Structure formats: C-alpha cells, structure tokens
Amino acid sequence: MSATTLDRAPAPVVTPAPRGLVRTILRLHRAALWIWLAWVAGTAGLLLWLLGPGADSAQHALETYGYGGLLVTGGPGDAYNSLFYYPDTLISLASFAVALFAGGPLIARELESGTARLAWTQSVSPARWLAVKLAVPAAFIVVGTGLLTLLYHQLWSAHANLLIAGIGPRSLYFSLGPATVAAPLLGLALGTLVGLAVRRTLPALAFSGFAYFLVHAFRGNHWPFQGRYQQPELHSRSRAITSTGARISDPGCYDDKACLARHDVVRFTRAYLPSPDYWPRQLLETGVLLALTAVAVALAFGLLRRRAATG
DSSP states (O other), rough: OOHHHHHHOOOOOOOOOOHHHHHHHHHHHHHHHHHHHHHHHHHHHHHHHHHTTTHHHHHHHHHHHHHGSSSSSSSHHHHHHHHHTTHHHHHHHHHHHHHIIIIIIOOOIIHHHHHHHHHTTTOHHHHHHHHHHHHHHHHHHHHHHHHHHHHHHHHHHHHGGOOSSSSGGGGGGGSTHHHHHHHHHHHHHHHHHHHHHSSSSSHHHHHHHHHHHHHHHHHHHHHHSOOSOOOOGGGGEEEEEEETEEEEEEESSOOOHHHHHHHHEEEEEEEEEOOOOOOHHHHOOOOOOHHHHHHHHHHHHHHHHHHHHHO
C-alpha cells in the first residue's frame, strides 16, 4: 500500500467512553447539581436537628408540663410539631423540581439548541446519549432521597410521640418509605418524555410540571390500595392519667381547663401503633411508581429513535 493511499485512508471512528459523557453532563448541569446537593444537605440538617436538639427541647417541655406543654403556642412543642412536617414538603417540591429539570434543561434545551444532534454526530448514538442523560440524575436522586427517607423514618420511629396532632399531612406517608425514592424517578422519566415530545424549553417546563402535578394529585387521593388515610402508621392510642395515677380514656380536652378538672386529668400519654399493612402498601405503591417509570422510559426511547430517524 502506497504512502498516498495511507494518507487518504479515513481516520478510525473513536467512540467516547461513557465516563466522558458523564463528565460532560455534570459540567453542563453543574448549577442544578449544586442546587440538588444543597437541598439534600439542608433537608438532612433539619432532620438531624429534629432528631437531636429539637426533640430534646420538646421532650423537656413534655416532661416538665405534661402534654399541655406541647400545646403552648410558640413553645418548643409547637415549634417542633410545625417543623416536623417541613421535610415532607421539601421532598414533595423536590420531586416536582426534578420533573421540571428533566423536561426543560436536561432534554428540551439541548434538542432546541441542536446540542443533542451535534453529540449524535460525534459517535454518540442517540440511545447512549439518552441512557446517560437518565442514569446520571437518577443516581443522585436515589442516593439523595434514599438518605432523607432513612432519616425521616428514623425520626418518626423515635419521636412521633412528640407530635401534637394525631393525624398529620396525608402526604407524610409517602416520605417514610421507598415510594419516596420512586416518585422523583417517575418525575425524571415523565419530564424526559415530555422534553423529547415538545423539544422546546419553556413549553416542556410547563407540560412537565403539569404532568407530574396530575400524577402527584392522583397519587395523594385516589390510589385504591391506600384506604381512607395514606398513613397506616399514624394510628394512635391516647390515654389520660388522673391525679391518682389511673389511666382513663382520653376525654379529648387538652386545653380546656374545666374539662380537665371535671375528669381529674393531670397529663396524657400517647402511643403510635404501627399498622401491619404499612409495608405491603408501601411496596405495592413503589412497584406501581416504578412500573409507570419504566413505561415512560420505554416511550421516551421509542420517541427518540423515531425523532433520530426522521431528523
């Protein structure tokens, strides 16, 4: 073979390693990554405070003043009760934000700007591009929400007796088990599917948020296997204690002094009873969410294949 022939031979095709694609995604979306890490750290810090100093302060009020000590407006018990449910709100908002991020910056913006098609011409197949796009945020979602779920369940197991209300927000049920990890994964899959379908950043943001809002609303009120309340572990047994130390049925008059005097109640005790169907329900819901996630991912890959073929 002559030197001229060698000079004209086409250069070998080099397929970028998956690690290079991962680094590109992390660099491109580093702002979102830092926001996610800050959210996980902040929420974990709140949960650790509730497990430690916050619980100690509320427990001191309970031991010093009885159950009425938890009912003092602005007191440690009242503050603890309010803050206890904040992580649940933060976790729900994070799942919604994941859907927005997937639909807009992660997928639609790159399709709209042509960055994705440029990557496909650089020996990165559309399927690999989408697989890594899903795998990288999914790993951070699983680790972050998994950590917070473990902390939240530990908090509930250790200090639920310090809560003022017997039944808290219905969505708290979701934040105590594996369904909490599966929910944002579904948001990621839905956002990705919407982003591929719309291919424009702002409309994809709107449609992704709306799609996940519908799923979340249906999940919170209409799952047929969750019963009337979505919190099986929140069933409680409350007893009142008289001045003689006798335990009687709870008359339900914590801040009514006349009622307390009439029943000779000096303090209360309360125990939360775990439900035997809590974990079956959690696992069933987790399976449903993961199945919906798998369907959305399959549809996303099918849509991408068709988009790539038609140009």
